[in-house]
Amino acid sequence: MALTKEQTQHFYHKLLHMQKELSGEKKKTQSMTEEVGELSNGVDNHMADHGTLVTDRMTDQTVKEIDRELLEEVNHALQKIKDGTYGICEKTGQDIPYERLEAVPYARMTVEAQADVEDDLETDAPSFEREFHQQVKDLSNKETIDQKSSQTYEILDREQDSN
Structure with a gap:
């Protein structure tokens, strides 16, 4: 069953909110040199402190990359609303269930189609x-x-x- 105008508006506003959160001002992080410099000025620094710093930096970079990719998906979904194709599976052409869109408003495919695509990627x-x-x-x-x-x-x- 295709989405009603009210449901589409609901998702449009939900996606706009997500877009605003994802593209908002991010906390400025120190450069790695500044952070290591702070650690190296101390007397009793342990190698684990440096390892923790590197791990934290890698985690931050991973989270930023995930946020960037998620923002692209949100922008794609907003474009689909403008094009009139929102809520239609890109693989099968079937309607994406409302419940799935409520959980993942930027979903491009039905759960089954997404699982098929992920299975294909994993085997390849x-x-x-x-x-x-x-x-x-x-x-x-x-x-x-x-x-x-x-x-x-x-x-x-x-x-x-x-x-």
């Missing part, structure tokens, strides 16, 4: 690339971001145990 990608994408998912998933049960933490634990 080299194993290190699949592992990397799983780690990015873990880092960006609010449910696993602070949990030791994610694949990313399992890999880090294995590497630490082997050293």
Whole structure:
């Protein structure tokens, strides 16, 4: 069932809000040199402090990249609203269910079509690339971001145990 005008307006405003949040002024981070300089001025610095700094920087860069990609998806969805194609699966041409759009307003495909595309990507990608994408998912998933049960933490634990 196609979206009503009111439903489309609801998603339009939701997407505009997401666009505003994602393109807003981000917290300015110090340069790596400044941060390392601050650490190196101390007397009892430990190598782990430097490792933590590098890890934090990499996490920040990953989150910024995810935000940039999400902003592109939101902008694409807003363009689809203007074009009159919002809520239609790009792969199958079927209507994307309202519930899916409520959860993921920038969705391009139905759940089934998205799963097919992801399965195709996973089977075609080299194993290190699949592992990397799983780690990015873990880092960006609010449910696993602070949990030791994610694949990313399992890999880090294995590497630490082997050293």
